[in-house]
Amino acid sequence: MARAAVRRRLTWQVGTVAEVYDETATARTLVLDVPDWPGHLAGQHVDIRLTAPDGYRASRSYSIASMPSGDRVELTVERLDDGEVSPYLTQVLSPGDPLEIRGPVGGWFVWRPDQPGPVQLIAGGSGVVPLMAMLRTHAAAGSEAPVRMLYSVRRPAAVIYRDELARRSAAGELELTLAFTREAPADDPRPPGRVDADLVARVTWPPRASPISYVCGPTPFVETVADLLVTAGHDPATIRTERFGGSR
């Protein structure tokens, strides 16, 4: 992982799709082999570039889902039906196909295993992807930093990494709260609804625990949650955000 800190300029390189698998009806994980991958930090992202036969190019950023491991990099991509890039990545791209990739990039929205304090992860929809990289890295490193995750998602079937989150939660690696916004399971005591101040107060670390908070999701979600955290008394400098737009 130390290699990720090596100073260098980045440029596009070509990876190969090793595997694809579906996480939900609209989210697919792409396992890429990227020769001489320099390693990455949990929370970093890559840019993916597609080039049409006529030379038209489109690039998008996608968070890395996997922990650092050799030349393998996993991305989980949520399909946006009106998207320019995600439908290709989630419906057309197949094992053996080449893919242009640039990264890893970003040194701000990252969690490092030597961070001692409590960790608060808050995801909206596919914003769970970089937070999953943090959970996987946290477990692999044997970190004793306590972790809580609040994951806001429309309905049970839309939960990305559902089984793995349940397993890690049962193993005591994190305290997990799933907050359903449109449709909740019958046994969920909380009626469907957006994350609000009451929920934040009940299931996230209080300011006195001095957590570092990582909030990732669509821009309006991140905006709302960051405001809730600040209102609850968290120092804005302890809140790290990663917003994504609808152009993915």
Next chain:
Amino acid sequence: MSADGPSYLDGNAAAGALSEVFAVDVTAAIGRCAGCGRTEAFGAAHLYTQAPGLVARCAGCDAVLLRVVTTRTETWLDLRGLTHLRIPTAE
């Protein structure tokens, strides 16, 4: 993306484009806004990607911090709104 919601991303999202120019990660650097004097990690700035290129604005006063545009042959970098960038050196 909704028409009425905020339309920006974080400075993080410029990391890829800036990595073609800088040998260090700029998103973790602390920048000082020339408009209001606020100092903050560049990754926490507001980034607008709908323009031809990328425009980063101060999360405090909305002044333009940085613009970067890549054409087929060149990258244009406009740093007018940053009085400085404090870049962490290797540990």
